[in-house]
Amino acid sequence: MNGSWAVVLVYSTSYAIRIERILKAAGIPGRLVPVPRHLSSDCGVCVRIDPAQKEAVREALTAAQVEYVGIEDV
Amino acid sequence: MIPSERPLIYFDHAATSWPKPAEVGLAMARFLDEVGANPGRSGHRLAVDAAQAVFSARDAVARLFGEPDPLRVAFGHNVTEALNLALFGYLRPGDHVVAGSLEHNSVMRPLRFLEQSGVEVSIVPASRQGFFDPEDFRAAAKPNTALIAVNHASNVIGTLAPVREIGRVAREIGALLLVDAAQTGGAYPIDLGTDPIDLLAFTGHKSLYGPTGTGGLIVGPRVDLDRMRPLKFGGTGSRSDSEDQPSFLPDRFESGTLNAVGLAGLEAGVHWVAERGVEAVRAHEVFLTQRLIDGLTAVPGLTVYGGGNARLQTATVSFNIAGWEPSDAALRLDDDHAILCRVGLHCSPAAHKTIGTYPKGAVRFGLGAMNTAEQVDAALAAVRRLADGGR
Numbered sequence: 240m241n242g243s244w245a246v247v248l249v250y251s252t253s254y255a256i257r258i259e260r261i262l263k264a265a266g267i268p269g270r271l272v273p274v275p276r277h278l279s280s281d282c283g284v285c286v287r288i289d290p291a292q293k294e295a296v297r298e299a300l301t302a303a304q305v306e307y308v309g310i311e312d313v
Numbered sequence: 314m315i316p317s318e319r320p321l322i323y324f325d326h327a328a329t330s331w332p333k334p335a336e337v338g339l340a341m342a343r344f345l346d347e348v349g350a351n352p353g354r355s356g357h358r359l360a361v362d363a364a365q366a367v368f369s370a371r372d373a374v375a376r377l378f379g380e381p382d383p384l385r386v387a388f389g390h391n392v393t394e395a396l397n398l399a400l401f402g403y404l405r406p407g408d409h410v411v412a413g414s415l416e417h418n419s420v421m422r423p424l425r426f427l428e429q430s431g432v433e434v435s436i437v438p439a440s441r442q443g444f445f446d447p448e449d450f451r452a453a454a455k456p457n458t459a460l461i462a463v464n465h466a467s468n469v470i471g472t473l474a475p476v477r478e479i480g481r482v483a484r485e486i487g488a489l490l491l492v493d494a495a496q497t498g499g500a501y502p503i504d505l506g507t508d509p510i511d512l513l514a515f516t517g518h519k520s521l522y523g524p525t526g527t528g529g530l531i532v533g534p535r536v537d538l539d540r541m542r543p544l545k546f547g548g549t550g551s552r553s554d555s556e557d558q559p560s561f562l563p564d565r566f567e568s569g570t571l572n573a574v575g576l577a578g579l580e581a582g583v584h585w586v587a588e589r590g591v592e593a594v595r596a597h598e599v600f601l602t603q604r605l606i607d608g609l610t611a612v613p614g615l616t617v618y619g620g621g622n623a624r625l626q627t628a629t630v631s632f633n634i635a636g637w638e639p640s641d642a643a644l645r646l647d648d649d650h651a652i653l654c655r656v657g658l659h660c661s662p663a664a665h666k667t668i669g670t671y672p673k674g675a676v677r678f679g680l681g682a683m684n685t686a687e688q689v690d691a692a693l694a695a696v697r698r699l700a701d702g703g704r
Contacts, residue, residue: 255364
């Protein structure tokens with residue numbers, strides 16, 4: 240991940256874990272981390288991904304019909 | 314516990330299953346020792362581990378019931394809480410609700426309370442043997458029928474309600490179907506992918522073999538979440554910037570810290586059931602139940618309630634012995650034979666009125682997946698002695 244990341248912002252921790260597991264099943268690494276303060280004042284977590292895989296992540300989440308708030312570069 | 318020279322014969326699975334699979338206690342101890350943090354409330358590793366444990370329980374429950382979306386599983390502390398959430402959350406003054414005459418008080422009492430605030434309630438009678446005609450639910454429906462609530466299996470006599478047919482009626486009249494799966498979840502196949510059930514209330518501590526303090530409501534896609542009010546409002550670990558309750562599942566209905574240690578145990582229990590397979594558990598229980606029914610029916614002086622066919626019921630059988638009060642029989646079964654059962658009205662006065670045992674009640678044997686044919690035979694011998702006048 241070379242020091243730059245993207246994150247999938249989610250509605251809740253349950254969504255974050257669901258998304259992490261969907262990505263894992265699709266062979267895409269993701270990790271639950273606290274939401275960066277500048278992106279949200281929420282106290283929850285988001286899923287950190289490799290920015291090179293943003294498109295693959297979008298496709299996997301669309302295929303699984305799981306909602307998310309957005310994908311942001313960090 | 315009273316010391317017992319005999320091995321216990323636990324026939325009270327309809328109240329709660331025991332013993333639990335060893336994995337359940339181990340999973341709970343592991344959670345307390347190694348995880349322990351608050352699920353979904355922080356981003357540190359232990360909080361994430363705790364949230365993972367809760368999610369794994371959600372996922373296991375969803376899979377067992379054929380629900381494709383684990384986020385539709387809203388956890389609570391038991392099936393009573395889940396039923397209260399469904400009934401108080403969904404029904405409004407002016408709505409009409411149809412329920413069966415074998416409901417547990419966990420449905421009947423909320424309905425009688427709601428009745429006082431303008432919800433119309435109709436009760437469809439079961440036959441004396443404990444069976445429903447789905448068409449009776451259609452006949453009871455009105456233009457304002459919002460919900461049909463039905464006990465999937467009687468906690469008194471075990472008889473199964475035809476939930477698929479009742480669900481089709483509900484869809485045809487534009488109502489939702491709420492199923493109380495307290496007695497069936499894990500013991501009888503339920504597939505939310507095909508069964509027309511909109512709200513499934515389950516408990517963790519019976520046939521899912523988890524600990525007490527676990528249960529929940531699976532909320533189907535036909536349920537309007539904006540209409541359905543939570544029972545509790547509060548912290549969810551999500552949308553902390555907002556003072557309004559989240560609109561999404563499961564957070565909408567999961568305010569306050571969950572029983573995470575219990576859910577870790579529940580996951581282990583569900584895993585234990587899934588490894589064996591609900592169909593295999595069901596086949597074993599049908600075998601034991603028919604053996605019990607046939608044996609009881611052959612004892613002179615016994616009245617056995619229900620339909621007499623194990624395929625049409627769960628592993629719960631109620632009976633009375635001529636000349637015995639149920640409570641005296643139970644005490645003798647416990648003291649002399651180490652058989653643990655439940656007597657009385659089983660929180661279901663309506664069911665006992667249906668089968669003609671109100672207010673005396675009955676003796677209930679509730680069998681489970683871990684019971685054996687030898688235990689059934691030993692219990693039959695004990696009942697025969699009581700019926701013979703062996704005080």
